[in-house]
Amino acid sequence: MIKCPSCQKKHPPNTLFCDECGAYLAAEADKRTDPLAVSEVDWMEEQDIAAVPPSPSPDKSTALKLTIRDSGRLVEFPLTKEINIGRLDAASATFPDVDLTVDGGLEKGVSRRHARITRQGEELFIEDLGSVNGTFLNGKRLTPYLPHPLQSGDEIRLGTMVLRVNVV
Amino acid sequence: MRVMTTETDYYAVLGVSQSATAQEIKKAYRTLVQRFHPDAVQEDATVSEQFYRVQEAYEVLGDPEKRAEYDRQLGKDELAGEPAIDLQVTLSHRSLSCLDEDQVFYALMEITPSPHVEVRRLPLNLCLVLDRSTSMQGLRLQRVKEATHYIIDYLDDEDILSLVTFSDRAEVVLSGQHLQDRVRVKAQVSAIRSSGGTEIFQGLQSGLIELERVRSPDMVNHLILLTDGQTYGDEEKCLLAADRASRNQIGISTMGIGQDWNDKLLDEIALRSGGTSAYIDSAAKVTSFFRDRIHSLVNVFARELRYTLDLGEEVRLKDSFLVSPYIARLQEREGGFHLGQLSSDAPTVVLLECIISPKLPGRHRLFQLELVGDVPMLGRQSERVKREVEVRFAPTRELEETVPPRIVSALGKLAIFRMQEKTMSELERGQVEQASQRLETMATRLLNIGELELAKAALLEAGRLARSGHLSPEGRKKIRYGTRSLSLLPKEVSGD
Numbered sequence: 001m002i003k004c005p006s007c008q009k010k011h012p013p014n015t016l017f018c019d020e021c022g023a024y025l026a027a028e029a030d031k032r033t034d035p036l037a038v039s040e041v042d043w044m045e046e047q048d049i050a051a052v053p054p055s056p057s058p059d060k061s062t063a064l065k066l067t068i069r070d071s072g073r074l075v076e077f078p079l080t081k082e083i084n085i086g087r088l089d090a091a092s093a094t095f096p097d098v099d100l101t102v103d104g105g106l107e108k109g110v111s112r113r114h115a116r117i118t119r120q121g122e123e124l125f126i127e128d129l130g131s132v133n134g135t136f137l138n139g140k141r142l143t144p145y146l147p148h149p150l151q152s153g154d155e156i157r158l159g160t161m162v163l164r165v166n167v168v
Numbered sequence: 169m170r171v172m173t174t175e176t177d178y179y180a181v182l183g184v185s186q187s188a189t190a191q192e193i194k195k196a197y198r199t200l201v202q203r204f205h206p207d208a209v210q211e212d213a214t215v216s217e218q219f220y221r222v223q224e225a226y227e228v229l230g231d232p233e234k235r236a237e238y239d240r241q242l243g244k245d246e247l248a249g250e251p252a253i254d255l256q257v258t259l260s261h262r263s264l265s266c267l268d269e270d271q272v273f274y275a276l277m278e279i280t281p282s283p284h285v286e287v288r289r290l291p292l293n294l295c296l297v298l299d300r301s302t303s304m305q306g307l308r309l310q311r312v313k314e315a316t317h318y319i320i321d322y323l324d325d326e327d328i329l330s331l332v333t334f335s336d337r338a339e340v341v342l343s344g345q346h347l348q349d350r351v352r353v354k355a356q357v358s359a360i361r362s363s364g365g366t367e368i369f370q371g372l373q374s375g376l377i378e379l380e381r382v383r384s385p386d387m388v389n390h391l392i393l394l395t396d397g398q399t400y401g402d403e404e405k406c407l408l409a410a411d412r413a414s415r416n417q418i419g420i421s422t423m424g425i426g427q428d429w430n431d432k433l434l435d436e437i438a439l440r441s442g443g444t445s446a447y448i449d450s451a452a453k454v455t456s457f458f459r460d461r462i463h464s465l466v467n468v469f470a471r472e473l474r475y476t477l478d479l480g481e482e483v484r485l486k487d488s489f490l491v492s493p494y495i496a497r498l499q500e501r502e503g504g505f506h507l508g509q510l511s512s513d514a515p516t517v518v519l520l521e522c523i524i525s526p527k528l529p530g531r532h533r534l535f536q537l538e539l540v541g542d543v544p545m546l547g548r549q550s551e552r553v554k555r556e557v558e559v560r561f562a563p564t565r566e567l568e569e570t571v572p573p574r575i576v577s578a579l580g581k582l583a584i585f586r587m588q589e590k591t592m593s594e595l596e597r598g599q600v601e602q603a604s605q606r607l608e609t610m611a612t613r614l615l616n617i618g619e620l621e622l623a624k625a626a627l628l629e630a631g632r633l634a635r636s637g638h639l640s641p642e643g644r645k646k647i648r649y650g651t652r653s654l655s656l657l658p659k660e661v662s663g664d
Contacts, residue, residue, distance in 0.1 A: 012523060013271040016576060017583035022613040088618065090576045095616040102618065
C-alpha cells in the first residue's frame, strides 16, 4: 500500500493520483522540493484536524497577489498554504501552484521548481529551490534553500521574469 | 491500352518497389525493353508477350497521373480486409514487479479512423428544436437566431434541415427538406417570437417525427435541443423519447442556457441517445456551441461505438472513463461500454484503471479488448477490432520506469473530475463541510494545471457552500460541465 502524503488515504501500489484529494502520488523520494507533499494541510481526515494550525483570523492578511509584469497576469492565493512557483511539467511530476509557462517562463529562464513562498506565523518567506537562473528579491540574489522574509510591495525576479508581490 | 485492373502488378513487371522514383522506373523500363525488344531477341512468343507487358506497365507507371490513380486502386483492394478503425493501447507500465499485494495498472485506449480510409462527409439529417418560452426573450433568442442562421449557411445542399420551436406546445417552423431558398428559411427563423412556458417533451416529440420521416442509415440523423428552463411533469416522457431515438439511430444533443434548466434530465437524454450535453453560460456563446456541434456532426466517422473487456485471471476493472472528446464515467450496459460516435477530427480516448492480484514472474494476460462500431461511410456494420494485452511480471523491483506522459496528463484531469463527482454526491448526502473543503482542494488542483477560470469558480462556490450550505445553480453547472471538458491537450513538456 502507498499513502497519499496529502490526505493519508491508502492506495494500491502504482496508483498515480489520489482519488480522494487529487494529489499526484508518484513524486515520491524527490527531496524537499516536492510541491504536493506539504502544501495540502487543508484536506485531512477528521481525526487529523486537531493537528492543523488554526487558520489566521480574518482581520489579518489572508491572501497573496502576484502580478507578472510582462504578461500583466495576476494570480491570487490564500495564505494558508505554501505556494510553489515554476513551470508545469507532467513528465517530471512538477505541478507548481503558479505555472509560469503561459507567461513565457521557459524563454525567461524559469526552472520547473523555481521558488516557493511559505508562511511562518505572521511572516512570509521566499525560498529559491536551487533554480538554474536564480531568484532575486529586490535585485539581490537569494542563497538557494535559504528562506528570506518577504513583504508586500517587494519585487521578485525569477531568471529574467519579474513578479510584484501584494499581500491583502 | 486495356482497361486498367489491379490483377497485374505493374511494379512487379518492372521489378521496382512501390516507392520507386520516376527515374528508377524509367531506368528499369529501359533495361527491360532492351532485353525483350523483338529486334534484339529471336522471334519468340513468350518474350514478345513479356515485351508488351513491360510496355503496358510503363504506360501507367511512367505517367504520374495514371500512376497515382493506379496506386489508389491498389490501396483500395488491399484495404478490403483491413480494419477501418484504429486502436492503440498503451499501458502505464511495460513490466510490473512481483509484489505480495494487489497493484494498480492503467491502460489508455486511443481510437481513431484507420489512416488507410479516405474520410468523406456523410449528409446530415438535422433537426433544431429551440425553446421559445417567455424567458428566452431578448438577447438569448436573438443569439439563438444568429446561431441558426450560421447553421443554415453552413449546411450543404445534400443535407436536410428541419426546425421546431416549442413553449407549452410545439410548432414545426421548417419541415425536413434540402435547403433551397436559404434566405426565406432565415426570414422564417427571424420571425420566431417568444411566449409561453417550457415543455421539452412537446418539442422533442415533434423534432423526432421530422427526423424519422427522412431518416436513413447513410445519413447522420441528429437532433439538437436548446432550452433555458425546467420542464414540469414530462421528464419520464422525455426519457422514453430518448430511448426511441436511440433505437432509430438518432442522436440527441442537449444544450442548456442560463441557470434554470434541469442538468440531470438533459444529461440523461443525451446519454441514452448517444449524443452530448453542454452548458452555455452566456448568450454570446450560443453560436460557438452550435458551430462546434455541427462541425463534429459532419465529422462522424463511426457510431454505436462500444467495447467489451474479457479480463484475465484475477484482474479487476476498477474504473473506466472516457477522457476525450470529453470526460465521462463509463458504465457497462447491454453490449458493453458505450462510447457514442467517433469523429474523424478528434480521437476517442478511454482510460481503464485495473487492479491485478499478485502473480508469479513471467508474461500474464491482462485482458482482451474488443471494439465494435458501425462505419456508415464504408457501409460496414459492426466493424470489430480485437486486442490481446499482456504484461511481464519481473521477479524483483526493476528500475522505476516513467509512466507515459499521455497517461499522467489524462489521470491528472480525471483526478479533478472524480473530486467533482465526490463533491456532488457529498452534497446530495448533505455533507456540506466536506464538500466545501473538497471544492477548495479542487481549486488548487485546477490552478496547478492552469485552469484559472474554473479554479476561481470552484473557490467561489466553496466559500458560498461554507456560508450558505448551497451551491449557486450557475456555479454548480460551471463546475460540472467545466470539469467534464478539461482539455486533453498536453502542456509544454521540456527540461530546464
